[in-house]
Amino acid sequence: MAARTLRHLILLAALAWGCQALADDGAELVLVVHPDSGITTLSRDEAINIFMGRHRQLPSGITALPVDLAPARAEFYQLLTDKTLAQINSYWARLVFSGRASPPRQAQDAAEVLDIVANSRGAIGYVRRRDLSAGVRPLVGLATWRNLQTASTAP
Amino acid sequence: MSNPIRSRLALRSTAIITALLLGLGLLVIAIAAPMIARQEGASQHRQLEGLVNTVEHTAAIASFLGDDQLAGEILDGLSNNATVSGALIRAGEQVLASRGDLGGEETGIIRRPLMSPFNRDEQVGEVVLASNQGVIREQVKAATLLASTLLLLLVIALGLCVIAVVVRMITRPITTISNRLHGLKVELGQKLDIPNGNEQDEVGRLVRDVNAMIDYLVNLLNSEKALRREKELNERKFRAIFENAQSAIFVTDSQGVLLSSNPAFLRLFDVSPQQLGGPNPPLLFDLVGDQAGPLQARLRQCLDNNRGTTVEVTLSQPGRWLELIMNPGGEGTVQVIANDITAFKHATSKAEQKASTDALTGLGNRLGFEQRIHNLLDGDARGEPFALIYLDLDRFKEVNDSHGHQAGDAVLIKVGEILRALARKSDFIARLGGDEFVLLLEGVDREDVCTRLATEFLAVLDQPLALNDTLSVSVGASIGIAFGETGAVSAEAIIAQADEAMYRAKEQGRHRYCIHRPSAQ
Numbered sequence: 001m002a003a004r005t006l007r008h009l010i011l012l013a014a015l016a017w018g019c020q021a022l023a024d025d026g027a028e029l030v031l032v033v034h035p036d037s038g039i040t041t042l043s044r045d046e047a048i049n050i051f052m053g054r055h056r057q058l059p060s061g062i063t064a065l066p067v068d069l070a071p072a073r074a075e076f077y078q079l080l081t082d083k084t085l086a087q088i089n090s091y092w093a094r095l096v097f098s099g100r101a102s103p104p105r106q107a108q109d110a111a112e113v114l115d116i117v118a119n120s121r122g123a124i125g126y127v128r129r130r131d132l133s134a135g136v137r138p139l140v141g142l143a144t145w146r147n148l149q150t151a152s153t154a155p
Numbered sequence: 156m157s158n159p160i161r162s163r164l165a166l167r168s169t170a171i172i173t174a175l176l177l178g179l180g181l182l183v184i185a186i187a188a189p190m191i192a193r194q195e196g197a198s199q200h201r202q203l204e205g206l207v208n209t210v211e212h213t214a215a216i217a218s219f220l221g222d223d224q225l226a227g228e229i230l231d232g233l234s235n236n237a238t239v240s241g242a243l244i245r246a247g248e249q250v251l252a253s254r255g256d257l258g259g260e261e262t263g264i265i266r267r268p269l270m271s272p273f274n275r276d277e278q279v280g281e282v283v284l285a286s287n288q289g290v291i292r293e294q295v296k297a298a299t300l301l302a303s304t305l306l307l308l309l310v311i312a313l314g315l316c317v318i319a320v321v322v323r324m325i326t327r328p329i330t331t332i333s334n335r336l337h338g339l340k341v342e343l344g345q346k347l348d349i350p351n352g353n354e355q356d357e358v359g360r361l362v363r364d365v366n367a368m369i370d371y372l373v374n375l376l377n378s379e380k381a382l383r384r385e386k387e388l389n390e391r392k393f394r395a396i397f398e399n400a401q402s403a404i405f406v407t408d409s410q411g412v413l414l415s416s417n418p419a420f421l422r423l424f425d426v427s428p429q430q431l432g433g434p435n436p437p438l439l440f441d442l443v444g445d446q447a448g449p450l451q452a453r454l455r456q457c458l459d460n461n462r463g464t465t466v467e468v469t470l471s472q473p474g475r476w477l478e479l480i481m482n483p484g485g486e487g488t489v490q491v492i493a494n495d496i497t498a499f500k501h502a503t504s505k506a507e508q509k510a511s512t513d514a515l516t517g518l519g520n521r522l523g524f525e526q527r528i529h530n531l532l533d534g535d536a537r538g539e540p541f542a543l544i545y546l547d548l549d550r551f552k553e554v555n556d557s558h559g560h561q562a563g564d565a566v567l568i569k570v571g572e573i574l575r576a577l578a579r580k581s582d583f584i585a586r587l588g589g590d591e592f593v594l595l596l597e598g599v600d601r602e603d604v605c606t607r608l609a610t611e612f613l614a615v616l617d618q619p620l621a622l623n624d625t626l627s628v629s630v631g632a633s634i635g636i637a638f639g640e641t642g643a644v645s646a647e648a649i650i651a652q653a654d655e656a657m658y659r660a661k662e663q664g665r666h667r668y669c670i671h672r673p674s675a676q
Contacts (some may be wrong), residue, residue, distance in 0.1 A: 048273050055222055074651055081273045091272065125415035 002007070007014050021080055026130030029069075031139040034121045037062060038077045040137070042124075044145045048081060050124060052091070053101030058122060066104035067125035076126055164326050166318075173314040175351060180306045188299050188390040195295040199238055200265075203286050207267050211282065218246040218280025226252035233235065233284065238294075240287035244269075282665040309420070327356040331366075341369050342376075403493040406484055409458055411438035411451065414488060421523045443468055443477075450479075457481045457489055465494070476500040515564055516571030519585030524593055527583050528646045535648055537642040540600035545653040546574075546611065548590035549631035549665045558628065565622045566590075566630060573615050577608055593653075600638060604669065609634045609668040616666070631666035632655050638671075 030130035031047065033039060038060030049055040051066045058064045069076070074085040081088070092103045107113045110131035117123040132138055210229045218226040226244040232252045233242045239257030240263070257264070263286035271277040328350045335368055338346050346366045376449045402422040405416035413436060421428060424442045431437070440447035447466045453466045463482040470477065475497040484490040509525030520529065531541065546572065555563035567590065574584050574592060583595040599605065612632065619627040635657025639649045656671040663669065 045274070052219075052273060083273070091216065094216055095220070095222065095225065098222050098228075100222045100224055101220050 009053070013088070026128060028124045028129045029039050029072060029079065029142045030129050030132060031126050031142070032117050032127055032132070032136040033058075033141065035135075035137045035140055036121050037137070040065070040139070042139050051080065051104055053095070053103070054069070058124065062122040065116075065120055065123040067116050067123055067127055068104045069110060070106050070108055076142070079145065090127075092096050142155050157193055157230045160345075164329070167322050169318045170630070173310065176310040176313055180303075180310050182301045186307060189304065191299045192295045195298050196291065199286065199294065201289045201432075203238065203265050203284055203486045207234060207265055207284055208284060211267060211269065212272070214244050214282045215272050215279065216593075217244060217251060218269045219271050221246045221249070223251045225256075228554070230254040238290050238292075238675070239284060240285050241285040243283040244280060245283075251280070256265065259284065261289050268535075276354040280296045280318075281389070295442065305440055310557055326359075328353050331508045332362060339369075341373060344373070393606065404491070405439075405493070406455070406488050406490050408488050409454055411440040413437075422539065424493055427468075431578060437456075439616075444470060453587055454481065454489055455676065458487065468640070513571075513586045516568055516586050516590070518571050518575070519583060521585065521587045523647070524585035524595070525582070525586060527585070527595055528650070531595070532641055532644070532646050534641065539641040540598060541639055542596040542599040542605050543604060543637045543639070543649050544594040544596065545635040545637075545650075545657040546594070546612075547591040547633045547657055547661065549633060550660075551590040551630055558622075558626065562622055562626065566620060566628060569620050569622070570630075573612065577611055600640075602636075602638075605636045605670075606668065609636065613666060613668070631661040633665050634668035635660055636668060 026034050031042060033042075037058055039058055042059070046055070046059060050058070050064045055063055060153065075086060077083055077088045085090075095101050105116070107116060108123065110127040114131070114133050114136055115124040117125050118133075126142070129138075178640055210233060210433070214226065214229050216222070217229060220298065226246075230242045230244060230252050231254065233239050239255070241257040243257055244251045247288065249628040265284040265286070267282045267284075268278050269280040269282055274516045285359055287368070288328075331350050334346060335347055339347065346364045346369065349362045353362075397417050400417060401420055403417065403420035405420045406414040408414065413431065416431065418427070421431065426437060428441065434560045439449060441554045443450055450466065450468060453464060461483050463480065466481065468477045468479060471477075475495060476499075478494045480492045480494075480497045481487050482490045491566070511526055513520040513523075528543075531539075548566070551563065567586065570590075570592065571584070571586065574594065578584055578594055581597065585593050585595075587593055594608075616630060616632055621627045635653045635655065636645045637649050637652035637656055639652075652671040656669040660667050660669040
């Protein structure tokens with residue numbers, strides 16, 4: 001257990017360092033919502049519940065419409081759920097037949113994400129910090145959760 | 156024949172071994188059954204745990220999403236398993252889906268908390284699985300039954316193997332030996348063969364021992380046979396001797412019971428075989444008349460001294476002499492060889508008579524007289540009186556000289572006749588030699604008897620004796636008389652006394668008698 005924990009710590013430290021470098025580069029992924037969505041912040045668990053289909057509404061009560069940025073999907077879910085894209089795909093595949101939950105809408109680039117979020121009150125997506133535009137409200141950089149996660153896992 | 160278990164070695168040993176194995180098997184089953192049941196129960200539980208493991212991840216997703224559809228599908232899948240009686244998935248406190256009956260025994264329930272797929276610390280629900288205890292019991296029972304059946308089959312197989320081995324190794328060799336023994340002609344020197352493959356083991360040893368015993372017995376039998384033949388031969392020989400012997404041979408006991416006898420015995424004692432074999436066979440003592448008493452005494456003596464003895468027996472009717480040689484025959488019996496010695500006795504007595512008789516006069520001679528007087532005086536009788544008369548002829552020499560010996564002999568014959576006529580029949584008369592005569596009168600103690608006899612004799616001689624038609628001679632006699640008692644006087648003494656009295660008569664003038672008197676001496 002101790003050895004595993006140590007390995008995680010080293011990995012996370014490396015990731016933190018790398019993201020910091022990205023952040024500096026403006027490559028950090030940032031959650032974005034419609035300015036009228038009624039929310040100004042979102043916890044990581046709330047983000048997971050929305051993107052994994054558990055909650056259909058935003059904390060403010062508006063029906064949620066999550067949007068995936070296809071090119072950054074693997075990085076996003078890795079940061080959000082600590083799972084690979086294959087695991088995420090397998091998760092959604094199990095739910096295909098029940099039809100109760102459906103995966104987020106897929107956008108091909110940052111512009112499409114920004115366009116969907118800017119035009120829908122319940123939409124929630126993610127783009128790189130350098131692609132942010134005025135029509136959306138940035139909520140939180142995913143590096144923060146990583147730091148939180150690092151902090152929470154550290155002890 | 157009655158009970159095959161008792162009469163068959165293989166069956167008996169098999170029965171015993173099977174019973175032991177069965178007992179052991181039942182014991183093992185009794186011990187193993189609960190263990191098998193526990194094992195099977197645990198195995199069933201593990202299977203159910205495995206089932207839960209299989210569906211856990213998907214169930215966690217269903218709970219995470221609150222997806223009753225997905226939960227229902229999972230439970231449908233679980234319910235296909237026969238050992239599952241019921242199942243349920245919760246999301247939080249809310250029941251997403253349930254199938255079957257969950258109200259069974261508490262022991263059959265498996266609960267597994269469902270954690271969020273994205274947060275291992277957050278419980279999103281629970282899956283509950285109830286096992287079908289009836290089915291599990293059936294399966295446990297089936298498994299136990301299978302194990303028991305296998306064990307039983309093993310026991311039966313083992314029993315059959317034991318029968319086969321016992322029959323092959325023990326019963327068949329023994330039966331083979333037994334059958335061969337039945338048909339064996341031991342007297343022809345036949346031997347038992349060792350069954351193939353048993354040369355080195357106990358069966359082989361048994362056969363060798365039996366053969367050794369047969370050898371021993373056959374040798375014993377042969378020597379016995381030879382002995383018996385020899386004995387038979389001897390017996391026949393002795394039987395022939397016994398049967399053909401001219402001597403009577405018989406065996407008797409002290410009571411005179413005749414135990415066996417030969418044909419000569421029958422002839423000798425004039426007994427018929429029918430008499431002897433009849434219901435009342437004669438005793439030995441019945442056949443010897445008045446000799447029974449003495450014979451019995453001698454028989455006893457022979458047995459008491461355990462020594463052989465010879466007895467002579469006189470049979471008054473029909474006047475025969477028998478010689479019995481008696482030997483103790485053991486166990487209170489006496490073997491007797493009897494011979495008829497009548498002829499021999501007659502010859503002997505004739506010879507004896509001849510020796511003791513004066514051929515001229517037919518009276519006794521000197522030897523006869525001496526025997527007679529010694530018999531009388533040497534006997535056991537005491538105080539029996541007797542008289543002895545000595546007699547010497549006077550002038551006999553003149554007759555001899557003038558008329559010849561023949562005339563002398565005629566005178567002597569004549570005198571003998573006269574004396575015989577005068578004396579009693581029981582009195583003994585002898586001519587001692589020449590013209591000397593003697594008379595022994597047993598039982599006589601009276602003087603007058605003797606004097607009368609002497610007087611009468613002298614009176615006869617007073618007349619001339621007519622020897623033939625032409626010749627007559629005159630002789631006189633000097634007589635001496637002596638008296639005695641048996642046991643009181645010796646033969647020599649009484650003879651001397653009578654002789655002395657006779658010489659006195661001669662001295663006193665001849666032709667007279669003188670009596671010896673003890674006082675006169």
